[in-house]
Amino acid sequence: MLVSVIIPTYGRPDLLSDAIESVRAQTHDPVELVVVDDHSPVPVESELDVAAGDDLRRLRFVRHDENRGANAARNTGIRAAEGDVLAFLDDDDVWKPTFVERVVGAFETVPSEPNVVTTGVESVDGNGELLSVIRPSFGDDPLDDLLAGELAGSFSRFAVRASVVEAAGLPDERFPCWQDWEWQFRLARHGAFHAIPDALVVHRIGDHDQITDDxxxxxxxxxxxxxxxxxxxxxxxxxxxxxxxxxxxxxxxxxxxxxxxxxxxxxxxxxxxxxxxxxxxxxxxxxxxxxxxxxxxxxxxxxxxxxxxxxx
Structure with a gap:
């Protein structure tokens, strides 16, 4: 099962490098990586010394000709992706090495045949000290779980079958926030969610620019x-x-x-x-x-x- 990993980025090559290396370190093969540069002041491809290799089926950089926002960058990546599964990684997050393997295993073996698989997440501070752990839980009815306040989480935490995107639609670029949450409400109309409670994503909370709580x-x-x-x-x-x-x-x-x-x-x-x-x-x-x-x-x-x- 080919997994397409989509990383939207803007002007943070140091953080992006860590995110890319965490994709390279995945134990699942094959992986396609699509990095979408949302018109960074300096093109990120020119600032990184990376290339496709045995650990990546394919590596592509796509650059917007103007800044359009993270959801637009994700949608550019979705349109360019060729995988059976779409996974998203924010450039300030990293995955543990078994993230893709565990997600693919769930898509292939869980009896409910989920269209969405999500995992737990660790939040760490700028020094790498653990701040919190969130472990998701989903039952047979994902919409009911969403109404109860359960979340599949940020884009870095969940993956979707490529085949469900046509039915559910792309992430809505009109939303200045709640994009991941709103998409999950639409995805919930088209099949089961499955939660892997283990924290396979590391979210870094530091001094770098993050989406503000506007x-x-x-x-x-x-x-x-x-x-x-x-x-x-x-x-x-x-x-x-x-x-x-x-x-x-x-x-x-x-x-x-x-x-x-x-x-x-x-x-x-x-x-x-x-x-x-x-x-x-x-x-x-x-x-x-x-x-x-x-x-x-x-x-x-x-x-x-x-x-x-x-x-x-």
Whole structure:
């Protein structure tokens, strides 16, 4: 089974080099690697001394003629890929050597024949010290799990069968954030998810530039677009499913408001989430942070950074 690995990148050749080396170190063969340079100030291919070899079936660099964003870069990679499985690696993350092997094994042997396979992740600081471990869990109904707050995680953590992309569509480039999450809601309509709980991805939290938690972009663009694309489909499952969906989005937006200092909006959004679903302990927790003021804000930010281990 040929696996196409897609790495979007912009102006971080040192981090990108580590990501590429982690792909080279994979125990599964064959692997195709597509690096999409989203118009870095200096073309990344010229800054790296890498070439295809026995450890990679094929290595390609594709460069955008203008900066178009990470999702556009991923979509460029998807269109260029030739593999049976598509896996995505952010340039500031790395995989452990068995990531691809374990993912392919799940695609080939799990009885539910999943279209999506996800793994656990370790978050580490700039010194490599472990901050947190997240271990996913999915059952027979991936949409139900997503409504319960389970995540297949960031793009670095999950892979998809290439054959499902035509049915589900490409990642939506209109989203300034939540791109991975929104795509998972669409993928969940087309087959099973499978979770490998072992942490096979290492996410590095450091001083390098990362996608910021832009609350206003979430509130004004991502949130209404998410509702528009998925509310009606979820509502087909009944009123309780719709309430859980509305509660989940309100909570996610409320958490972002809290982390970015919009305390009043955080209280309002988290209270609305509790009205939709009073049984969600995580929402109660963050509502308490919001009401607590400054001390709650600092705790909420530490949860975002991975200092506090996963909360349910």
């Amino acid at each position: 609350y206003e972009a979430r509130r004004d663009v991502a949130y209404p677009l998410f509702l528009e694309k998925h509310r009606d489909h979820v509502a087909e499952r009944g009123r309780w499913a719709e309430r859980r969906f509305l509660a989940l989005l309100s909570r996610s937006l409320g958490q972002s408001a809290l982390r970015n200092g919009y305390r009043g909006e955080a209280v309002r959004l988290l209270a609305a989430s509790l009205r939709w679903n009073p049984l969600a302990p995580r929402t109660l927790l963050f509502f308490g942070f919001a009401v607590a003021g400054r001390s709650g804000l600092e705790t909420a930010r530490s949860v975002k950074q991975g200092v506090v281990r996963r909360l349910h």
